[in-house]
Amino acid sequence: MPGTLQRLPAIPASRKADPHPSTEVRTLIDQLIAEQKTLQTPIARYSDYHDAAPDLAEHYRTLIPLTKPREGEQYAFEVALDRCTGCKACVSACHSLNGLDDEEAWRDVGMIHGGSATPGWQQTVTTACHHCEDPGCMNGCPVGAYEKDRDTGIVRHLDDQCIGCSYCILKCPFDVPKYSAKRGIVRKCDMCHQRLAEGEAPACVQSCPTEAIRIVKVRTGASAIPQDFLPGAPDPTITRPTTRYVGREVPQGAIAADREALVPEHAHWPLVLMLMLTQAGVGMLLGGIGMGNTATAILGNVLFFAGMGASLLHLGQPLKAWRFFLGLRTSWLSREILAFSMFAPVPMVIAALPFAPDFPYKDLTARIAALSAPPLGLLAVFTSVMIYHDTRRTSWRFPLTAARFFGTVASFAALGHALASPSPLAMMLFALAVIAKIIPEARIAHLANDRNAPWSPDLHTARLQRGPLGRIYEGRMILAITAVAVALIQPWLSLPLLLIAELLERQLFFQSVHAPKMPGNFGPRRHH
Known part of the structure; x- marks a missing residue:
């Protein structure tokens, strides 16, 4: 009958675990249990x-x-x-x-x-x-x-x-x-x-x-x-x-096995603040150059050096950072430190000169500072782009990372120009800079709408941004658009909105990246 156990002849004594032979008829289950007793796990054999x-x-x-x-x-x-x-x-x-x-x-x-x-x-x-x-x-x-x-x-x-x-x-x-x-x-x-x-x-x-x-x-x-x-x-x-x-x-x-797991990466908050604030400071400074507006120069300094200070929080041993020159030949991080160190005196000079008493070559000093700020500032931002592009992470490839980082510079440069010299043209340039920056971000996030798309690092990023990080993504977009709208009324009110929007964008930059690794645990990786 189907479902009944098959009866087998007695097992020869040489094959049975029982040392006392018996003519008792055994079922298939009896035989399997007896054989199981003779097996050893790898741990047992090891022992x-x-x-x-x-x-x-x-x-x-x-x-x-x-x-x-x-x-x-x-x-x-x-x-x-x-x-x-x-x-x-x-x-x-x-x-x-x-x-x-x-x-x-x-x-x-x-x-x-x-x-x-x-x-x-x-x-x-x-x-x-x-x-x-x-x-x-x-x-x-x-x-x-x-x-x-x-x-x-x-x-x-x-x-x-x-x-x-x-x-x-x-x-x-x-x-x-x-x-x-x-x-x-x-x-x-x-x-x-x-x-x-x-x-x-x-x-x-x-x-x-x-x-x-x-x-x-x-x-x-x-x-x-x-x-x-x-x-x-x-x-x-x-x-x-x-x-x-x-x-x-x-x-x-x-x-x-964990490829499809939507686990956000580490936020790296000191780096979020460092990148966003230094780029905002560079942009604000460049936007106000030649406008004679002391407020934008001071604001650019405050933002830039706040970012520089935040970068130290990412170092476990900050007192040893002076040795950065040892990696100049191969490390973009060493080059970034050098580039920012070269740029750092420029915003201080630009902000301090209006308050300094007259001295020989003051005008020449101001002219040199104004001319050196754009190349040195943009060079520093370029090294930041290369730091992440050099990791070979698809989501941080050069076109996307450059659009994000230089887009931040352009947005704050346009806002700084609007603050120093308000005009309809300045407002339009600010709106164009912000919109041009969020379009590539929205294009990546839109990939999550295609349920049948084959897996890719960009799709992984999109699903993170529209899934576990959805509220951050939506908040970033809403605040950026609101900053543009508010600028038409009062440009200064756009500043805090844009700062928060860019802060959220940089958080998404780190947390939604597809970080390659060997197949491992499903939980988030613990980085500094």
């Missing part, structure tokens, strides 16, 4: 192995190279996907050995699945620093707090050099560096290089019960980077990661 051989030093040396890499080689993690069970023993061991903070983790375990092509396929993935051949973290650091060991290829973070700016977090496409609020610096995996130097396996390698992680030597060079690094992971050509994923074929259409 038995340790009990049988307490000194496992020689065993763990089989999981690491015993000689240093030769020319054209470096150390790398190798992850056997068919062995990874997602148990997070590697995460726990790394956390314990390195004494990490409660919410700090240098290794993550995430998941990828087959997507629409192979929906039944899934795989857990353990990941840490990839010790890239061209590390974005090292190239972006303004103070040289990273080094790549010439002998081993390990990318190390120099804690005592770090100023806690967190730019390396934005530069790394794999979300590897982690900010430690307790110490005011960034830290990351260093492959337990001290242990490797003594012939001992790193914590993650030694703790994995299935030996899914090991250290190997890999060839270096552009041709050595596997084209199929890991489907669902960020583009490997950006930094050329060295981790090798083996043991199981991954479908090319595989995607990160």
Whole structure:
């Protein structure tokens, strides 16, 4: 009868878990339960192995190279996907050995699945620093707090050099560096290089019960980077990661399991204030140049230096920021600091000259300050654009970021001109500047209306802005349009409205960005 259990002949004594043979007839369920008793989980096998051989030093040396890499080689993690069970023993061991903070983790375990092509396929993935051949973290650091060991290829973070700016977090496409609020610096995996130097396996390698992680030597060079690094992971050509994923074929259409999660990114409020206020100050100053209006010059100074002060709040170790010149060759953050330092005296001179007593060459000084303000101010804003464009985040690509940043400058320049010399033409220029800035923003957000559009970073941004960040987006648009309308009545009343609107726009800039990372946790990332 359908649904009845099949009766099987007695199991031979050699195959039964029961040591006392019996002629009792067993059901299929009885047989499966008996066989289950003979099976061991990876953890049980791991425990038995340790009990049988307490000194496992020689065993763990089989999981690491015993000689240093030769020319054209470096150390790398190798992850056997068919062995990874997602148990997070590697995460726990790394956390314990390195004494990490409660919410700090240098290794993550995430998941990828087959997507629409192979929906039944899934795989857990353990990941840490990839010790890239061209590390974005090292190239972006303004103070040289990273080094790549010439002998081993390990990318190390120099804690005592770090100023806690967190730019390396934005530069790394794999979300590897982690900010430690307790110490005011960034830290990351260093492959337990001290242990490797003594012939001992790193914590993650030694703790994995299935030996899914090991250290190997890999060839270096552009041709050595596997084209199929890991489907669902960020583009490997950006930094050329060295981790090798083996043991199981991954479908090319595989995607990160958390790709569709609409989780806003960190707001980075000090950077929101710094970018918005410095750009507003530059714009206000440029708009009032030549108008003889002291009020706009003073207001431009107040806005600009308020932004400069806010930038210090983003540094975990601000007293070390004087070392920014060490990164001028590779870091746009170093170049931004230099550019703003060159521009900073100009607004002070412009604002102070009307109150200064007459002195020789006063007119010449005023003329030089007025002529140098536009190129130096716009150069400083350009370096800010490049900082975010250089992260390779699609939502921060040059055309969009330049439109946002220079749009802020243009809006406040037009408003400053209207404040210094009110006229219908000045009002029209202000309205055009604000509208021209919000049109690209609205165009991106409009993508969320297409329910059948294929996933893209821009679509992810749009869905965040029309979903979890919807009220912020709507408030930004309403305030910007209201500022234009109010300017027709009294331009000074537009100033606070425009400041708040631009503040919300810059919050959206950070929180709605699609930030690439390795498949990992579904929660928001904790940045400084």
